[in-house]
Amino acid sequence: MPFTYRRTLHFRDTDAAGVVFFANYLALCHEAYEESLLAAGLKLADLFGTDDLLVPIARSEAEYLRPLKVGDGVRVEVRPEALSANSFAVHYEVYRSGSPEKLAARVRTEHVCTSPRLRERVPLPPALAAWVRQG
Amino acid sequence: MPFTYRRTLHFRDTDAAGVVFFANYLALCHEAYEESLLAAGLKLADLFGTDDLLVPIARSEAEYLRPLKVGDGVRVEVRPEALSANSFAVHYEVYRSGSPEKLAARVRTEHVCTSPRLRERVPLPPALAAWVRQG
Amino acid sequence: MPFTYRRTLHFRDTDAAGVVFFANYLALCHEAYEESLLAAGLKLADLFGTDDLLVPIARSEAEYLRPLKVGDGVRVEVRPEALSANSFAVHYEVYRSGSPEKLAARVRTEHVCTSPRLRERVPLPPALAAWVRQG
Amino acid sequence: MPFTYRRTLHFRDTDAAGVVFFANYLALCHEAYEESLLAAGLKLADLFGTDDLLVPIARSEAEYLRPLKVGDGVRVEVRPEALSANSFAVHYEVYRSGSPEKLAARVRTEHVCTSPRLRERVPLPPALAAWVRQG
Secondary structure (H helix, E strand, C coil): CCEEEEEECCHHHECCCCCECHHHHHHHHHHHHHHHHHHCCCCHHHHHCCCCCECCEEEEEEEECCCCCCCCEEEEEEEEEECCCCEEEEEEEEEECCCCCEEEEEEEEEEECEECCCCEECCCCHHHHHHHHHC | CCEEEEEECCHHHECCCCCECHHHHHHHHHHHHHHHHHHCCCCHHHHHCCCCCECCEEEEEEEECCCCCCCCEEEEEEEEEECCCCEEEEEEEEEECCCCCEEEEEEEEEEECEECCCCEECCCCHHHHHHHHHC | CCEEEEEECCHHHECCCCCECHHHHHHHHHHHHHHHHHHCCCCHHHHHCCCCCECCEEEEEEEECCCCCCCCEEEEEEEEEEEECCEEEEEEEEEECCCCCEEEEEEEEEEECEECCCCEECCCCHHHHHHHHHC | CCEEEEEECCHHHECCCCCECHHHHHHHHHHHHHHHHHHCCCCHHHHHCCCCCECCEEEEEEEECCCCCCCCEEEEEEEEEECCCCEEEEEEEEEECCCCCEEEEEEEEEEECEECCCCEECCCCHHHHHHHHHC
16 A cells, blocks of 8 residues: 555645646655655654765656646655665655546656765665665 | 644755745745635635636735744644735744644735726625634 | 756755755756747747646656755756647756856656647647747 | 846746745745845855854745736845844845836845854854945
């Protein structure tokens, strides 16, 4: 069972074309990723705010299938995938609530563990590696 | 009892100083305002997306009392206040979760009902007026 | 010669990890796209704000090659590419200023002309088609 | 002569109501503040990214006088004002380009110099104090 994140879309997510701005689908998926990490007991500040570890996104891909509007409910499914000792991918499916629910976007991000201090790639810390395997 | 909106703070809310960007406290309060309207059964797209009605914010004030970090939980209390037939204010208190919970910001916005078509101020639509009175 | 957009990176572009938030690379490229359209004499409000035409992004891909910080200057090169009578792609290269300048990201977006009123794909309007050919 | 910052408004600045989102007027003014500091030779990363100095905003006030649309040009005037050894205010006037130019918003922010390490207010660093006096 993938982790699921739900929320309502707000004015802040949209632009003057009347629908959610394309870059905000990615921001929404990142929220879902953070909520999934928090739900697994990981502390975001420890994971990403230190000089020993940064987990930047190296690549993103998104297919925008349906427009999303202010007030729409969305459900985001989050599925991590191991890539190597130092990297992982996350797959997201964004569903617009309704009867029936509709797939609105597919997003994929690639993440690489690096040490700002050592200036090189480092293995995933154990708690993050466990989160990836769980997916 | 004021309407209460809760959520976790995300990377998207913060900036390189390590805490939530000051303008995003206002965006957070606007989310709480939208959620309060939705909870009262109002449709955001009908209220703000037509040529007959726009409810722009004419004024905002904010006191930033404590920094907020990625992963912090917040609770926003929303209290509308009637100002005139055409306008209302909304008062927000943003609390950072914890034991004890701490007041992190006080925000106030002023809203004016206007008709883009008529190019003048118009009375609040009944559903919005009822929401203001409820507060 | 591709169109070039330059600006400084601001706190608003960054997050608590200390660098530009990944989704904001896409927002930055969209700014460059809008500036390129404006420089060619197209009016954004006419192009994207009517019931007759919407040009949503159907797909995006991004490679994030280097972190970008507050105060960094960036230069974005914009290269449109025709795909069909109804669609086009835009290629972006984001360079971080310095001696030497460094490639910080490669982004690609795919755009589809649609008519919200007709609920179907429509050919690019002539001014937009001319902008794509110019690229 | 106050410092002046100019740019075009983008889709990212707007929301589904068709105009610039109210919190983004504040983000725009903060950009102008950053550009003013950079123009005076201050390094943003040194000023705001260290454990010895943080200059958070303690208060903001904004009057939104006119809507701003995608493609509009704006000019922001920045005027700092000394408040105490530890604090200063910045006054902003946002003008929408055109013939004639129109005042679109008045914004004021209050900034307090603090040391995260010492957990107390500290005097403005000399370069920042000089920038405030210049205003």
